[in-house]
Amino acid sequence: MTRRVVLVDDHHLFRSGVRAELGDAVDVVGEAGSVEEAVPLIKELDPDVVLLDVHLPDGSGDAIINAVAPARPGVRFLALSVSDAAEDVIGVIRAGARGYVTKTISGDELAAAIERVAEGDAVFSPRLAGFVLDAFRSGERVGGDAELDELTPREREVLQLIARGYLYKEIAGRLSLSVKTVESHVSNVLRKLQLSTRHELTRWATEHRLA
């Protein structure tokens, strides 16, 4: 099934570039260049996936998610960014985006990421995986929910391989798991990233930048 996608980015040139890269892999049903344009458009079109720039002229991506998600719970968001500050990326993920990829991603990889997000799985770039590993480092936990504030050894392994540039299929091969299991590990990590109150998440984001 061809996924219906809405592109939100304030650079027209970039949107047409992404459109061309994606080709027939997905059906780009709409484009918007600002929060103001995007919110009614997404509500009207009700697409499978919204490709979302984290920084827009009139706000950040999480503003769109917050405005759309209650009315259109089926719409999934994938942050597509040219390395912005970490607090923005983490903000958009904690607002509910199902992943984050950098704008230099190839068309094929982007199409695969859109498919994955449309199915409810999570997509991490190597850089984001590195960040999550850093933020969830063991032994620095203070209070909170242990289940949400710690990564399991397996999740850690999966994230390490993502950071090293491995694809899900390759990770599954290396760890003798099915691709589905790898996907569910990543989805679990996403859930922890969204729900954890771990203070490293905010502290790290302000100290470092995901440049």
Place this chain on the structure above:
Amino acid sequence: MPLSRFRRDPDAGVLAGVCAGIARTLGVDPTLVRLIFALLALAGGAGILLYLALWAYDVRRSPWVVGALGVVAVSLVLRSLGFSDRVVLGIALVVGGLVLVWRGGGFRAHDATGSILGTAFAAAGAILVLSRGGVHAAALTPGAIAGSLLLVGGPWLWRLAQDRDVERTARIRTEERADLAARVHDSVLQTLALIQLHADDPRKTAAYARRQERELRSWLYGDRDLAEESLATLLAGAAADVEELHGVRVELASAGDAAADEPVRALVLAAREAMTNAAKHSGAAEIDVYAEATEERVAVFVRDRGAGFDPDAVPAERRGIAESIVRRMERAGGEATVTSTPGGGTEVELSVPRSAP
């Protein structure tokens, strides 16, 4: 009373709805307001004047009308309380003058006429009140003068401070703009020119674009002190060099950072060699590099998705490079593992134990 919120309420009113409007604005019983106005009307007609003032204000929302009529109304009240005409006129002049100064924004305002006029009024009023003579007034004089000075000078000083802030902000903004222009000119425009010159060489143009991107990014988002060397900064530098020299993309991810001691420097040099190797021989357009600093060790993974090779049948040339990486790591007290399959790409894992802090 918040004057800007006041509206007459003609429907609920007896006359023009002024009292009803005040009652609604303040949330009190209109009868109470009417009673006060009636009492004030007995005080030399002040209530009537005040009523007219508020009515006029509602028709033409000018604070001057209500101010002027208000001053007259207060004067009438004071008169009816037994103050002499002289004192009443003096107080009216002081109050009116101060209102003029405050509204005018002080002497630094673009049009200081109002302030000068107001100060003159206030001074005249003060003289009128105080020159009544007697010990009583003389005792009051220093305090009155100090108070007047503060009231008159206050808005002026405040305005002065505000203007200075505005000027400072403007200056900072101008400097920032100049800095931005210089950077855009020095680097971005130059790069665009280079790209146009080498439009027929995709590798070169990609490398130029990539270098520019990195520069701009470190300027926009960079918060690391580049003078302070660490695993992350050294590795970023090495990745940048390899990208520029060989026209490949290096995707750098990291978790944790480590101080740039000798083993870490050796690690970065070995990683650089591994990246160069991948760029030159694998044919892959992108190299993934992941650096990880844990309590036990510092590790760097260099991975490409290129041609790969059979470790058992390595061409002499590649063996040489691999061996030099391995030897370098051994000398630094660490280790290197090269994993490769033909067609499946290559990954070099480099690590050194974390030295005691």
